[in-house]
Amino acid sequence: MGGLPFTEGHEIFRKTVRDFAEKELFPHQKEWEKGKSFPREIFGRAAELGLFGVVYPEELGGSGGDYWYKVVACEEMIRARMAGMVMDLFAHSDIATPVINEIGNEAQKKEFLVPAIKGEKIGALGITEPGAGSDVANISTTAKKEGSDYVINGAKTFITNGTRADFITLAVRTGDKGYQGISLILFPTDTKGFTAMPIKDKLGNHSSDTAELHFENCRIPARYLLGDENAGFIYIMQNFQGERLVGALMANASAQLTVEDAMAYARQREAFGRPLIKLQVWRHRFADLLSQIEASKCLTYHAVDLFNRKEECVAEVSMAKLISCDLANRIAYDCLQIHGGYGYTEEYDVARYSRDVRLLTIGGGASEIMKEIIAKRFGM
Amino acid sequence: MKIGVLIKQVPDTATNIKIAANGAGIDPTGIKYVVSPYDEIAIEEGLKTKEKVGGEVVVVSLGPVRCVEAIRTGLAMGADKGIHIDDAGVVVDSYLTARILASVLEKENFDILFVGKQAADNDCAQVGPMVAEFLGWPQVTVVEKIELNEARSGAVVARRVGGGAKEIYDVSLPAVIAVEKGLNNPRYASLPGIMKAKSKPLTTLKAADLVGGEKARVEVTHYRLPPERPEGRILKGEAEQVVPELVRLLREEAKVI
Numbered sequence: 001m002g003g004l005p006f007t008e009g010h011e012i013f014r015k016t017v018r019d020f021a022e023k024e025l026f027p028h029q030k031e032w033e034k035g036k037s038f039p040r041e042i043f044g045r046a047a048e049l050g051l052f053g054v055v056y057p058e059e060l061g062g063s064g065g066d067y068w069y070k071v072v073a074c075e076e077m078i079r080a081r082m083a084g085m086v087m088d089l090f091a092h093s094d095i096a097t098p099v100i101n102e103i104g105n106e107a108q109k110k111e112f113l114v115p116a117i118k119g120e121k122i123g124a125l126g127i128t129e130p131g132a133g134s135d136v137a138n139i140s141t142t143a144k145k146e147g148s149d150y151v152i153n154g155a156k157t158f159i160t161n162g163t164r165a166d167f168i169t170l171a172v173r174t175g176d177k178g179y180q181g182i183s184l185i186l187f188p189t190d191t192k193g194f195t196a197m198p199i200k201d202k203l204g205n206h207s208s209d210t211a212e213l214h215f216e217n218c219r220i221p222a223r224y225l226l227g228d229e230n231a232g233f234i235y236i237m238q239n240f241q242g243e244r245l246v247g248a249l250m251a252n253a254s255a256q257l258t259v260e261d262a263m264a265y266a267r268q269r270e271a272f273g274r275p276l277i278k279l280q281v282w283r284h285r286f287a288d289l290l291s292q293i294e295a296s297k298c299l300t301y302h303a304v305d306l307f308n309r310k311e312e313c314v315a316e317v318s319m320a321k322l323i324s325c326d327l328a329n330r331i332a333y334d335c336l337q338i339h340g341g342y343g344y345t346e347e348y349d350v351a352r353y354s355r356d357v358r359l360l361t362i363g364g365g366a367s368e369i370m371k372e373i374i375a376k377r378f379g380m
Numbered sequence: 381m382k383i384g385v386l387i388k389q390v391p392d393t394a395t396n397i398k399i400a401a402n403g404a405g406i407d408p409t410g411i412k413y414v415v416s417p418y419d420e421i422a423i424e425e426g427l428k429t430k431e432k433v434g435g436e437v438v439v440v441s442l443g444p445v446r447c448v449e450a451i452r453t454g455l456a457m458g459a460d461k462g463i464h465i466d467d468a469g470v471v472v473d474s475y476l477t478a479r480i481l482a483s484v485l486e487k488e489n490f491d492i493l494f495v496g497k498q499a500a501d502n503d504c505a506q507v508g509p510m511v512a513e514f515l516g517w518p519q520v521t522v523v524e525k526i527e528l529n530e531a532r533s534g535a536v537v538a539r540r541v542g543g544g545a546k547e548i549y550d551v552s553l554p555a556v557i558a559v560e561k562g563l564n565n566p567r568y569a570s571l572p573g574i575m576k577a578k579s580k581p582l583t584t585l586k587a588a589d590l591v592g593g594e595k596a597r598v599e600v601t602h603y604r605l606p607p608e609r610p611e612g613r614i615l616k617g618e619a620e621q622v623v624p625e626l627v628r629l630l631r632e633e634a635k636v637i
Binding site: 012020054064069 | 568
């Protein structure tokens with residue numbers, strides 16, 4: 001793909017996002033991770049800097065940037081060193097809202113997307129259910145047409161931004177069993193019969209707002225249907241590509257940062273009379289990890305390039321997600337190992353990273369699903 | 381008001397500076413260049429002044445082609461115009477930089493010029509004051525507060541002098557104001573701002589056309605890293621013995637008291 005596509009504008013944005021992450025977010029890491037939440041105002045501040053409208057058209061309040069601006073945002077936001085909080089922001093901008101931009105009508109964009117870009121309304125994507133995760137075609141939350149309304153019943157779980165979302169881009173069953181009976185609906189959370197229960201006790205991503213959602217005879221107007229009825233499955237699958245790219249980009253960038261941290265530690269920690277980094281076993285391990293990150297990054301950039309040019313990229317995006325998220329986990333293991341006992345304490349960020357990184361091979365499509373997609377693309 | 385801001389692009393302050401193999405400069409490999417942090421404060425003050433009294437903000441920088449990115453950062457923060465003076469083929473020091481800048485600035489009819497109190501790379505703190513001198517304007521440096529008067533003909537300015545003390549000046553405009561940390565909190569360049577900056581006017585001039593027979597007066601012969609800081613020492617024992625020893629060391633070895 002030739003030289004890297006980062007221009008002067010991308011580099012200025014990189015500095016902005018890095019400063020935001022390092023100066024305004026990271027100083028609150030301990031407080032927000034312990035408190036298992038962060039202030040809602042952060043959404044407003046992120047919106048002000050343009051983080052929620054990166055690729056959306058200017059007439060909706062976006063910046064009309066190419067996808068490489070998104071790359072920059074992902075690569076720098078991880079410097080907040082809180083995968084949970086960062087996930088909430090990107091769940092809003094890259095998981096809940098892209099499909100509105102793609103298939104929403106003017107009224108839906110005005111009511112949901114425009115305030116989402118401004119950070120005034122927070123969005124969540126509601127697909128996973130207590131009984132259906134990877135098997136999206138099998139969801140059982142129903143939306144029954146009654147006059148000019150839909151009446152929704154069912155439950156969703158592991159929903160990022162679940163308790164404070166103002167709207168949910170919601171997958172519901174409007175038709176028969178299987179993938180042909182699924183629709184996407186924009187669901188305002190002030191609807192009667194809706195409840196959100198926070199899921200506080202997670203392994204990692206502590207600062208994230210994760211929730212279980214319940215819908216009991218929730219009545220919403222049919223005009224909130226996104227796109228065509230019973231066409232939801234295909235919209236969801238398209239929507240996943242952006243989400244998975246964000247996952248891969250952050251996996252690579254956070255892995256890089258973690259290796260850099262570990263190398264800094266290995267430079268100053270001595271064992272057997274010299275710094276750890278002078279021991280061949282660790283020098284070679286770092287050389288390995290750095291090479292693998294570079295390979296993963298190149299694959300991810302290739303997928304971004306295809307996605308940015310609106311080329312077919314499902315296989316490449318799935319491969320990037322698979323490789324990068326798996327690698328990030330191995331890197332967490334190795335980088336904690338070099339810290340020894342200190343790595344097992346909260347004194348170094350690698351402990352937090354090791355918790356958070358575990359979600360990567362599960363969320364946004366599990367590694368096993370990535371392999372299924374890739375296998376199918378190769379006719380298996 | 382027509383507000384000018386002088387900025388310099390410097391290595392990111394987090395950069396681990398290495399000396400080039402030939403000792404003639406720093407090794408630019410892997411360095412990320414940014415707007416000097418004090419100059420960011422100068423841009424912010426320019427923007428705040430414009431927001432208060434109206435007018436336009438022009439960002440001016442002398443340096444290699446790469447410093448266009450620094451000027452664009454200023455435009456993305458909200459400045460209206462940029463002037464880049466390309467230093468290709470000209471070896472500058474503070475004096476020549478100020479001479480060239482002054483020759484450009486005197487044609488621009490600014491009402492006020494903001495500049496960082498010093499650049500974060502060489503820390504000379506000379507260009508702002510020299511520009512003021514060459515323009516024949518008053519100047520106040522290390523400014524932590526500024527209040528324009530009603531008529532916009534002058535300002536009351538607080539200058540930090542250390543030890544918590546400050547000097548208050550009543551300065552007439554146009555003037556050069558060299559700003560200190562704490563004056564404001566510079567805004568970030570938002571993405572919408574970055575997109576808008578792409579179409580804002582940026583004039584490029586050549587330093588070589590503006591030197592007017594002048595030359596740099598300082599020649600840097602070589603660069604050297606400061607010596608590594610020696611390890612700290614811990615004095616052990618009872619306070620009665622340790623304190624006199626500490627005082628002696630601070631006076632005789634560290635020479636700080």
